[in-house]
Ligand SMILES: Cc1ncc(C[n+]2csc(CCOP(=O)(O)OP(=O)(O)O)c2C)c(N)n1
């Protein structure tokens with residue numbers, strides 16, 4: 294077989310995939326196999342495809358994605374733990390024609406920031422919330438989150454979540470779907486190519502809703518893994534997620550165009 | 556001549572925000588300052604100037620809305636009273652770290668805890684020593700009249716944007732609630748979006764192609780870089796200390812005894828000066844307008860003039876008095892007097908304290 298040179302391989306007509314310009318070249322700080330990086334990519338590709346990058350301001354949370362602003366190549370504000378929806382509200386209210394989104398983990402959005410989340414949703418802020426639900430506090434080393442499943446082990450529920458003592462997991466996405474202020478509520482995943490394609494369609498719809506000034510907030514939950522926190526290999530984590538997380542947090546649209554569909 | 560009105564201090568804050576060209580106000584009701592948001596909601600500034608007014612779900616949310624909007628280059632304000640100001644401290648620390656401009660007011664009530672709704676000056680430490688976590692400062696303006704409630708909103712925004720810093724208007728329940736004549740300054744138009752972008756190139760307003768992205772953050776995981784950032788903040792605070800000191804000296808030229816006070820306590824102590832002078836005691840009043848920066852040099856000047864004693868007058872158990880002591884460096888006796896927990900001292904009590912603790916003691 295003839296030797297193929299590097300130049301021949303990388304010629305433009307062979308291009309099948311290109312990293313969006315809206316991701317920086319900085320090495321991701323996430324663990325190998327973690328869903329955060331894929332979720333970043335999906336969001337940035339959508340913003341690029343919709344041509345919104347010059348008018349978008351993102352809000353990074355506290356959590357593993359606190360440094361999202363290092364990777365997302367757009368204007369970004371870093372918020373205090375749980376406060377991203379209030380920060381986004383502030384930005385959107387004074388710049389109503391900008392596109393504003395938050396990117397938050399489950400501890401950030403559904404524990405310390407529950408109030409800000411519910412009230413931003415209830416006021417129908419015209420923003421997008423991307424909610425990464427990995428059932429655990431990744432950043433601080435795998436403690437129990439509001440979304441940790443019954444019986445699931447974490448560093449603060451080392452014998453498994455005992456719902457009698459620790460309470461039940463909070464399905465905040467279903468909760469906010471019932472508020473009149475939400476316009477689009479969906480639950481997705483990014484662990485397989487098929488899931489990524491679906492998730493991207495959902496994220497796109499969310500940003501289109503905001504661009505078109507549809508009345509209310511668009512909320513995309515992404516059920517994701519935390520292989521480090523769950524103490525599993527990336528493959529095992531994804532399998533465990535399918536077997537345990539998806540039955541409890543079923544994927545699919547919950548509310549579309551202001552109407553409940555589930 | 557400006558617009559002459561009879562207003563409550565809280566209403567003056569609200570009207571001044573509209574006139575100062577503020578883009579947004581985010582607040583949460585609490586006595587004794589709820590008139591601020593009530594006035595704004597009744598006045599509908601979104602129709603007058605395009606200013607946004609939003610009642611947040613908490614003081615925590617309100618200060619984070621301020622953080623977001625200020626980070627996007629806009630003129631934003633919030634107000635509250637002591638328990639609500641405690642809730643804002645996290646956000647204020649982030650605002651200090653990220654160097655965002657904003658104006659906020661604390662119409663102080665008695666504490667600790669839920670305390671009382673009566674006036675107090677017991678939030679001095681929280682206001683001038685940091686309040687939230689980390690090594691930071693904010694500019695603190697202390698109005699002593701309804702007129703200054705209005706004027707300091709305008710001044711506050713000027714200073715906030717000049718230094719990219721939070722400016723606190725530290726009032727108390729008396730100044731917030733009492734009605735006085737105010738000459739309102741002429742309205743300043745809100746900046747256009749283009750002006751906001753041009754004047755605040757650091758703000759998150761959307762990254763144009765070929766430009767660097769803007770990041771509003773207080774985080775730096777690299778300790779040496781964080782030390783550099785802290786040094787930069789400290790250098791900024793030094794410049795403020797050198798350039799932005801404000802105070803008023805009343806009958807201090809020949810004074811042997813000087814009251815140091817701010818806000819309502821200064822109004823009361825001014826009367827005490829008159830009472831003292833009518834008894835032949837050469838008393839004066841140094842009314843502090845900026846609490847940070849603290850007018851230390853002014854105090855030292857009067858030390859050199861041969862002042863025999865100082866009385867710090869404040870509605871607290873003794874907070875500002877510590878800064879007076881630090882400033883005068885033992886040049887003469889320093890004592891404290893003040894009623895607290897919501898009780899207001901009388902001019903006679905203040906004079907009596909001077910006679911007993913400073914002159915006689
Ligand atoms: C006020 C405050 N409390 C606690 C913390 C510590 N902390 C940092 S990240 C985090 C949990 C984040 O978990 P999650 O939102 O689920 O995001 P993940 O790291 O899993 O992506 C906590 C508790 C903090 N930074 N600030």
Ligand code: SF4
Nearest residue numbers: 323324327357431519
């Ligand atoms: S700790 Fe978990 S959430 Fe954080 S980067 Fe690692 S795998 Fe991802």
